[in-house]
Structure formats: C-alpha cells, structure tokens
Amino acid sequence: MNNLVDERLIKLHTHEDFEGMRAAGRLAAETLDMITAQVREGITTADVDQVCHEFILDHGAIPASLGYRGYTHATCISLNHIVCHGIPGGRVLIEGDILNIDLAVILDGWHGDSSRMYTVGKIGIRAIRLIEVAYEAMMRGIAAVRPEATLGDVGFAIQDYVEAAQFSVVRDFCGHGLGRVYHGAPDVLNYGQKGEGIRLRPGMFLTVEPMVNAGRFEVKVLSDGWTAVARDCSLSAQFEHSVGVTESGCEIFTLSPAGLNKPV
Numbered sequence: 001m002n003n004l005v006d007e008r009l010i011k012l013h014t015h016e017d018f019e020g021m022r023a024a025g026r027l028a029a030e031t032l033d034m035i036t037a038q039v040r041e042g043i044t045t046a047d048v049d050q051v052c053h054e055f056i057l058d059h060g061a062i063p064a065s066l067g068y069r070g071y072t073h074a075t076c077i078s079l080n081h082i083v084c085h086g087i088p089g090g091r092v093l094i095e096g097d098i099l100n101i102d103l104a105v106i107l108d109g110w111h112g113d114s115s116r117m118y119t120v121g122k123i124g125i126r127a128i129r130l131i132e133v134a135y136e137a138m139m140r141g142i143a144a145v146r147p148e149a150t151l152g153d154v155g156f157a158i159q160d161y162v163e164a165a166q167f168s169v170v171r172d173f174c175g176h177g178l179g180r181v182y183h184g185a186p187d188v189l190n191y192g193q194k195g196e197g198i199r200l201r202p203g204m205f206l207t208v209e210p211m212v213n214a215g216r217f218e219v220k221v222l223s224d225g226w227t228a229v230a231r232d233c234s235l236s237a238q239f240e241h242s243v244g245v246t247e248s249g250c251e252i253f254t255l256s257p258a259g260l261n262k263p264v
Contacts, residue, residue, distance in 0.1 A: 025253025155192025
C-alpha cells in the first residue's frame, strides 16, 4: 500500500472520540488485570478465555474477536513459542509457561485492544529477559509516537532496541489503526527506518504491539489458519497498547488501572 492511498484511509478522530477510546481501553485493561490471578498451574487456556469473555459481557461490552473472520473465542492465548493468535483450548498451564493474552473489547462502538505477558510459577532467566525486552520495546515504540514523527520512527525505535538486546522482531505481523473499526489503516510495523513511512497526525488511533522472538524472526502459521509459531521453536513474547496521537505526543488508552502492565 503506498503512502498516498494509506493516508486517505486513516481516520483522524476528534477530542470527543478520545473519550470513547478511554472507556474501551480501560475495560480492556481491567479485563487483563482481572485475569492475572486466574493464570496459574492447572487451569486450561479455554478456562482463561471463558473468564475473560464473561467479564467483558458483564461490563456491557462484547469481545471484538468473537466472530471476527470466523474466530470463535474472546481472546487469543499464545504460549511459549506461539508468536500470536493462539487458540484457547484444553492445554493445561504448567510451571515455567509464559503466555500472551490478547483481547479487544467493543464498548459503545469503540475498540479497546491490548495484550500482556503472563507467567506460570518460576520461569527461566532467558524468558524473564525476553519479556522485559518485549515490554521495553513496546514502550520505546510508543515514546516515538507524536505529531510529525513517522511510522518508520516507531518501527526503528522498536527494532533497534530489540536487536541490540540480541533478540529478533517478527516481521509477519504488526500493529494497526483502530477506533470504531477493529483493524484499519495504517499498518504499524515493528521495524523500519527513521523518517520513512506515514507521518503521524493528531487524532490517529493506533496499536503498538511488537512480537519479539528469542531466536530468529521467521514464523509459520499452523494448519488451523490462526496459530503463528516461531519457526525455530524459540520463545516469543508480545505486549500491546492502544494509543491516540495528541497535539504534543500520545495518550495510552490501555494502561493497567492496577499497575499490572508487565509481570516481571
């Protein structure tokens, strides 16, 4: 997609629209806060998904992923070497697992989209470091979001940090625009060059969501059509926030009200 076409597709939102995104983002964050105590040995990923689903419904919203392109769950739960789009099921959590829970809510027509890493019992030193790097990469990408910056600036901030830490940035998936739509323009790549790509403007709503692998960046999608795994079976970690470009920088809509933004 060229820059001219892409810019024509990007919605610029009003100050009133920020209010809708704040509410939706807060509910997404509250759902991820709530599930923290449920992530433990012996529970299945389907159990985790069901608890999130019920919480979202109880708070007057619906899961955005439910029915999206035929998907049948409220969350994506990606364990260990699964990069993204892991399907909840009968897998029982065991000590040493790391997992990403990715969810989006639709509240009064607005989409709040976020994901975090969770850990089960004691995890390895390499896994701890991977999670730390993935979180910091997201925050460095968000710090680059401001008017007149480019999407290349955001991708560069993420890639430069991750690769300096001796990990790799997944290329096959990226962040996106959102608002009253779940996925919209522009694509927010997690790699890039400074000064390249779409120039950011106040009113743009985006997700910043780097996927970081402990090994190589290549992934493959399994036969279910959803689950993406690290091709070399290395551990993978991801964090995601929804943000809005403001006149002076950006606002994060999906910060944890309980301060549970990262597990380690």
